[in-house]
Amino acid sequence: MRPVIHVKEVHYPESDGKPMGETDEHREAMIRHIQILQEYYKGQRVYVSGDLLVYYEQGNPRKYVVPDAFVVKGITPKRRRVYKTWVERKGLDVVIETTSRKTKRKDMVEKPELYARLGVKEYFLFDPDQEYLDPPLQGYRLSEGQYAEIAPDPGGGLTSQELGLRLCVEEGILQFYRMDTGERLLTPAERAEAERQRADRRSGTSAPPRGTGEPAACMKPGGALTKASEGDAAGLAPPAPWIPRYLQAGVNLRGIIPFRKVPVRFLRFFVHLIVIFCPLGRRCGNRSRERSRFSRRSPRKWDCPLGM
Structure with a gap:
């Protein structure tokens, strides 16, 4: 008889025990980036997520990274509890990190080396406080196994070839614009509010939204x-x-x-x-x-x- 070999099942935790964001502002920025990209890729074979444990070495649950927001093309956009690169047979394509005081060094030194090794094609860093990064939006594109900085355009924005979007900071908020149409992307809540205000202006039943500088209809x-x-x-x-x-x-x-x-x-x-x-x-x-x-x-x- 052949000896029975018992293979111990490896457990991959679903949480690293750390909070999602250092402050409310960082958490809201992370959620907003995820929602915008999910809405942008709705109906396509593109998976968008964030604050999810990404395991990149089979059998070793200590080898993981937790991107704030990431995009993976060519896979089903289903719900996942963790992301295992050997199961999906696909690495991450784009990562967006929201930098804070505690994560500055890791975002600038440790993660770029890891993401380059994992084959992440584009890597963006955004500082909502505009205190830890100068400029507050920085981007890198993988070239021959190393990251090269993406040069900003005259308006200070960065072009993402993988996303087909232009990223720029407006009033401390990271905005996403389509390269083909110039349309600014919105979250579902922002889009619903914009449509409601547009309908109100057409019917003339209410004043324009506050802060637009536009006079009331009357x-x-x-x-x-x-x-x-x-x-x-x-x-x-x-x-x-x-x-x-x-x-x-x-x-x-x-x-x-x-x-x-x-x-x-x-x-x-x-x-x-x-x-x-x-x-x-x-x-x-x-x-x-x-x-x-x-x-x-x-x-x-x-x-x-x-x-x-």
């Missing part, structure tokens, strides 16, 4: 508050200053009266009747009469509850 030329000037463009006289402001907001009295040549004195008398007999007009018309250079009466001391 303040743009041709908006609701500029209708009072349409009568001027048609050759009509604008409303007199003594007409209460609640009537001036989009209303041209000469435009709604059939007889355009009605004397101004009659119009004035007509509006004074409204002010006297209409409670709303009596309350809100007072202050506009106070400001009028046409009114000869001393203003009555009535308060306007509407603040007009």
Whole structure:
């Protein structure tokens, strides 16, 4: 009988016991990079992940690395608990590390040597704090077994040949742009918010998003508050200053009266009747009469509850 050989199964842990990110900012940046690249490669045979243990030596669970974000082309984008290079028969193509105070030395010295040995074609480092890397975005491309620095373009961005994207830092955030269309890539949440804001602007139901510097829709030329000037463009006289402001907001009295040549004195008398007999007009018309250079009466001391 042949002796039975018992092969001890090697256990590959799914966690190294270290936190995902040193700070909230680093963790959010890592998650954002992963989500953007996952959305970019949706429906393709490309696996995008991050903060996952990558084992690169069979039988030795101590030989692993944990990239913040990485891309592997040509494999099924299924969920994995760990990544084993000998099982997938494919190494990593692109790695993006989010550098922090604790990881600076490892990202700059140890990992480049390891990634070059593993055949990672492009390696990027990003410093969201802009304190540990100068410039805060750096990239390297594998050439003959060694990394060569990717020269930045005039705008300070870096081109990734493997991703077909341009990477650049804008207001402390790493942005990704398509090389073919120039479109900026977004996370699913960012895309949904952008579509909602676009729909709101089309319907005119809400103001543009904060921080865009764009005026509200009602303040743009041709908006609701500029209708009072349409009568001027048609050759009509604008409303007199003594007409209460609640009537001036989009209303041209000469435009709604059939007889355009009605004397101004009659119009004035007509509006004074409204002010006297209409409670709303009596309350809100007072202050506009106070400001009028046409009114000869001393203003009555009535308060306007509407603040007009």
